[in-house]
Structures are given as structure tokens and as C-alpha cells.
Amino acid sequence: MYFKFGRPDVARRLFDEMPQRDVVSYNTLIAGYSNCGNLAAAGEVFDGMTERSPVSWSSMIAGHARRGDLVSARELFDRVPAADRNVVCWNAMVSGFTQNERFSEAVKVFQMMLQESRTSVQPNEVTLVSVLSSCANLGALDLGKWIDGYIKKRRMALGLFLGNALSDMYAKCGCIVEAKKVFDRMVEKDVISWTIIISASAMHGLSEEAISGFHDMLVHGIKPNDITFMAILAACTHGGMVEDGLNYFEMMSREFGINPKVEHYGCVVDLLSRAGRLSEAEDIINSMSVPPNVVVWGALLGGCRIYKDDARGERVVRRILELDPEHSGSYVYLSTVYASFGRLEEAAKCRLKMRENRVVKTPGCSWIEVDNAVHEFFVGDRSHPQSDKIYSMISSLGPRMKLAGYVPNTSVVSQFIDEEEKEDALFMHSERLAVAFGLISTKEGTTIRVVKNLRVCTDCHDAMKIISKIVEREIVLRDRSRFHHFKEGRCSCKDYW
């Protein structure tokens, strides 16, 4: 109890004053220290134990994993006596990797667990929830489907946790119909279940469905939370429904008493900026009840780019660089603004400054799941074993794409403004590598599903549309914020994203 009230010292005194101490008393102390992040103290108690139980081990593993120290977690895990290596120990590892965004390692641990489970442990609901979350993040649909089958085979109940995790996995893997089926099968639904469906609709550009989902939710007596409003605002942004978005933003505080967080302002500024209402967006930033961050200013900057409002853009860049001197996008944008005014010297200075400050951009990365394995590609990557085949597939597509009307978008501006900038254009963007690998390694006619860590650039978006047409394949590309379904030369986002 004293741990829960933030008084580990009191808990420790009580422990020391106990006339007798058993394994459970030790475990309680370890768990307490672990939960408040004091792994040194937990380790000291753990090392002093003469007799340990599975609880002692899993508390220690989870404690290290929560702090992101997966190396120590792993070392401990490997030391657990076989008899004590129960399902909770495994779960601590799987969830540890998942919570630290090391999704493919989470999947690997799960697969190791399955190898072992034939004799000793079986995954339970907690394991599956963790792995499904990793699948959702990786876009690993095959494994996700396998887990769905496993749940059915073992006749496991679709409780709130498992149902939500399964539904979210389908949604994030691009199968919105399946996600809804799971939702419908669930006996009990909470605010998270509804939010998953609303945000799934938003991610797929189905704004009307998102809005009707929101109203259904209210009819069912479920109260939206701040995350639900994030989802509904994102739906309005993706659908260009500016007035609706502003109404929901109003409604959030007025009817539901939820104070907008910086994230909500980010959505609204994005909503207005994309629609070209730049001065309204800037007014909102200047009247915010919380200090604006880089994301909020960045959303306005995005609008300045689209609508070529260079004067405002330059102003916004200065604000961003005050907050984050390493913001790569701003340097790139600023140099473009200078270049467009013919101030080439200043443009060059800006690029130089970027190099001096060692501004690092997130490298573009895409991945695709083929035969239960996730294949990862970086910009210009040649490390894949089948790299030669991949590149020859890309070059063989080239002439066919040109014939079908594809014009590479190589203008200086487009190279500057995309997230992966100029020098990358000499290489191949990661999503093209992943799609090409999909083309050479899957059966004709199957849908190709690729996930990307950044947003897709205009040029690749055009290329994907053409490729879907000439190879007669559906390409589902999930980028950082939404899904693009390319089919017969068109994209589900209607080129608004």
C-alpha cells in the first residue's frame, strides 16, 4: 500500500520490522521497487533471496522492460529456472518489446514461446493482446489472422482487451471490414472499442462512417474521451470536412467537458491549414490555452507549403526553430522559400547550417510481410538478399509506367518539400522497394500490403497509382497517418492527404 502512495521508504521500514518474512513479502517489495522504477533496490532485494518464486522473476523482468532495458530483461529471462518460466515471464518479455516499440522482436519472442508451448506454457489472453498490438504496428496481417484462428480454435472469449486488440489489429492492417466484424462479435464494448472503429474509418478516409460511428456511440450511452475526439478530428481532416471538424472541436469542451490538449489543437490547425484557411489556423495557435509545440506549428507550415504562403511560412519556420533547433523539415522548407525568392546565397547558408547542426532526418523505411516474415527496406537499400531481382523489377516497370502516363515529379521544389529530400531522390524510396519485392514474391493478383514509417511523397503516390493499374494488383499502403488503397490507377484518398 505504501508503494501505491509513493512512499517506498515507509514500505521498506515495515518490511524490515516484520518479525517473519516469506517469499511473498520479498516479492511485494521487489514489485514495489520495480513499479516505481528503482531497479537497483529491487535487484538488491532479489539478489538477497535464498528462495525465489516465478513472481520474483517476472517482477524483475517487467521492471527492467518497463524502463526500456530489454538487455537486462533478457539476461534475467535467460536465467529463470525452467520450472519457473511460466506464462507471465514470457508475457513480460513480449509486452516489454511491444511497449518499447520493438515490435518485430516481440513477434520473435512470441514465436519462441509457441515452440516451447507444446510442452510447457501456452499463450494466454495477455500474451495475445501484446502480440496483436505488435502485429497492428507492423501491419503483420498473416500473423494477426493466425492469432484470430488460434483464438477461435481454443474457444477463447472475446473480452474487452482481446476483442479490442484483435479489432485494432485488423483495422491497422487495412482490413476495416474484419475490424468491424470483430467489433460486432464483442458482447461488451467500451469507449476504446468505439474509438478503434472511429479511428479506423478515419485512417481509411471514410469520414462519413467515422461520424456515424461517433453518433452510434453516443446513442449506446458511451461517453467519448479525448482520444475519441482525436479520431473524429482526424476523420474530418482526411475528408476535408472543415466545418464539421470545427463543430466537434467546440463540442468537445462545451458538451463533454474535455479540455483540448496540444494534440487536439494540432488536429484543428491541420484541418484549417490543409483547407487553405491559414490565417484562422494561425489565430488559433496564438489563442491556445496550452503552449503550442513543433507539431502544431508544423501543421501550419504544411499549409504554407501547399498554398505557397511564403511570408507566413518564413515566420512559422522561425517559431519552429526556436522550439526545436534541429527540426529538419524547417531547414529544408526555409531554403526552398529563399530559393523561390531567388535568394540563393541564403538558401545555401541554410543548408550549411543544417549540416553544421547535424540535423538528422528519420530515414524512410517500409516493410512488407511475406510468408510470415517481415521484410524491411530503407531508402536506396541494397541489403536484401533478393536485391538484384527487386531492382530489375523496378527498372522493368519504368518504361511501362511511362507508357501509361507516369511523369516522374523531379521539380526542385518537390524534392525539397518531401520528407525524404533531394539526395534521396537519387535513390529509390523505400515503399517502391517493398512493393517491388511484393511483386516478385507473391502470387499474381494478390493484394500487396506495405507499411511505411513516414508519409508517402507525391511522386511515389503517383507511381503507386500507375503500378496498381499496369500490374493489375491492389496496393494497400499504410503511411504514418493513414491508408492509401491503390486500385486500377486510383487512390482511395482521392489525392487529398
Next chain:
DNA sequence: ATAGGGTTAG
């Protein structure tokens, strides 16, 4: 009695 889990913009 003490351990492990799901939703969030750009």
C-alpha cells in the same frame, strides 16, 4: 496475498 495487457495528430 506478490507478476504480465487494448485506443491518440503530424
